[in-house]
Amino acid sequence: MALLDILNRIFAKETVNSKDVAKERLRLVLVHDRASVSSDFINALKEDLIKVIREYLEIDEEQLSVNLENEDNSVALIANIPVRGFKKVVNE
Amino acid sequence: MESKVIVITSGKGGVGKTTTTANIGTALAMMGKKVVLLDTDIGLRNLDVVMGLENRIVFDIVDVVNNNCKLQQALTKDKRYEGLYLLPAAQTKEKTAVSPHQMKNLINELKKEFEFILVDCPAGIEQGFRNAIAGADEAVVVATPEISSVRDADRIIGLLEASGFREPKLIINRLRSKMAKRGDMMDIDDILDILSIELLGVVPEDEYIVVSTNRGEPAVTDTVSKAGAAYRRVARRITGQDVEIYTGEETSSLVNRFMKMVKLAR
Numbered sequence: 001m002a003l004l005d006i007l008n009r010i011f012a013k014e015t016v017n018s019k020d021v022a023k024e025r026l027r028l029v030l031v032h033d034r035a036s037v038s039s040d041f042i043n044a045l046k047e048d049l050i051k052v053i054r055e056y057l058e059i060d061e062e063q064l065s066v067n068l069e070n071e072d073n074s075v076a077l078i079a080n081i082p083v084r085g086f087k088k089v090v091n092e
Numbered sequence: 093m094e095s096k097v098i099v100i101t102s103g104k105g106g107v108g109k110t111t112t113t114a115n116i117g118t119a120l121a122m123m124g125k126k127v128v129l130l131d132t133d134i135g136l137r138n139l140d141v142v143m144g145l146e147n148r149i150v151f152d153i154v155d156v157v158n159n160n161c162k163l164q165q166a167l168t169k170d171k172r173y174e175g176l177y178l179l180p181a182a183q184t185k186e187k188t189a190v191s192p193h194q195m196k197n198l199i200n201e202l203k204k205e206f207e208f209i210l211v212d213c214p215a216g217i218e219q220g221f222r223n224a225i226a227g228a229d230e231a232v233v234v235a236t237p238e239i240s241s242v243r244d245a246d247r248i249i250g251l252l253e254a255s256g257f258r259e260p261k262l263i264i265n266r267l268r269s270k271m272a273k274r275g276d277m278m279d280i281d282d283i284l285d286i287l288s289i290e291l292l293g294v295v296p297e298d299e300y301i302v303v304s305t306n307r308g309e310p311a312v313t314d315t316v317s318k319a320g321a322a323y324r325r326v327a328r329r330i331t332g333q334d335v336e337i338y339t340g341e342e343t344s345s346l347v348n349r350f351m352k353m354v355k356l357a358r
């Protein structure tokens with residue numbers, strides 16, 4: 001252990017408990033695990049997204065991609081949805 | 093007779109499935125129940141040594157499903173408790189030597205004779221796991237308070253639920269209450285928070301488990317072992333008794349200390 005680490009341990013009162021670190025890491029990794037357990041999950045989400053978006057936009061369903069991605073500190077739903085045009089509904 | 097078929101599983105290896113199976117099974121037998129322990133860890137048989145029955149084994153589970161012997165011939169009787177039996181795994185075969193269908197049939201046979209059928213599941217989520225859960229109607233998931241173990245437990249819970257197990261129950265094993273207290277180990281609540289399943293029991297880290305495995309005598313037969321006491325509680329809960337869950341608190345009652353002294357004096 002580096003000296004700095006030791007000093008940090010002794011003086012830093014606000015150090016996070018290692019179990020809280022563990023819990024937070026677990027929480028994040030499980031969001032991803034649970035979602036990818038079945039690709040059915042993503043596919044179902046994708047279909048529902050398409051259904052809703054179709055009401056408003058003309059989209060390229062072939063090129064559409066939806067994924068859960070782990071970022072530094074969170075899990076993000078990343079969707080790439082090429083838009084071809086707007087539907088008239090918008091102007092009503 | 094209504095029998096309970098309980099599979100003890102975990103996903104991650106080495107977290108205490110076999111120890112748990114041996115101890116719960118023995119504790120149930122101590123309560124006068126008729127119990128069979130089914131080792132489905134084909135190729136890595138261990139339940140026999142944990143139970144101290146390795147020298148009595150003649151036939152195994154693969155012999156039974158292949159009709160090389162009668163079921164009765166493969167049922168190895170425990171050396172201490174009337175009504176406790178082990179059906180050992182094969183040591184030299186592959187995990188695929190038994191199919192889920194054969195396992196179901198085997199368990200149906202065992203149901204005619206036993207009140208409790210405890211199935212010790214191998215690590216992993218492949219065919220060994222599929223076999224072990226095939227004939228079971230309840231599942232117990234064992235996890236230790238570590239990230240990798242809890243993560244795998246979550247995966248297993250998902251798979252169990254997908255296979256129709258309504259309410260898998262959790263045993264937290266090897267809890268070190270001192271570490272948990274100072275915030276260096278996930279505590280019971282942390283784990284329940286994450287897995288959100290029903291807690292069946294908490295078993296402390298206990299050196300006596302090693303001693304008991306050395307001797308081939310499950311810890312529940314010992315009056316001092318804390319893990320043994322925790323497993324006896326689990327067994328009582330399984331039979332429907334309303335006993336409190338051990339929470340990892342140090343119990344240094346006078347009785348306990350006295351028992352320790354007696355034990356040392358022996």
Ligand SMILES: Nc1ncnc2c1ncn2[C@@H]1O[C@H](COP(=O)(O)OP(=O)(O)OP(=O)(O)O)[C@@H](O)[C@H]1O
Pocket residue numbers: 102104105106107108109110111112133138213214215265266267295296297298299301302305319
């Ligand atoms: N509560 C405990 N306290 C101390 N040691 C324990 C405890 N529970 C289990 N162990 C030890 O952990 C090791 C693994 O236990 P066990 O064989 O029961 O795990 P397992 O889940 O069946 O492993 P595998 O996945 O290989 O089948 C053993 O050496 C056992 O003695």
Ligand SMILES: [Mg+2]
Pocket residue numbers: 109110111133138212213214
């Ligand atoms: Mg085992």
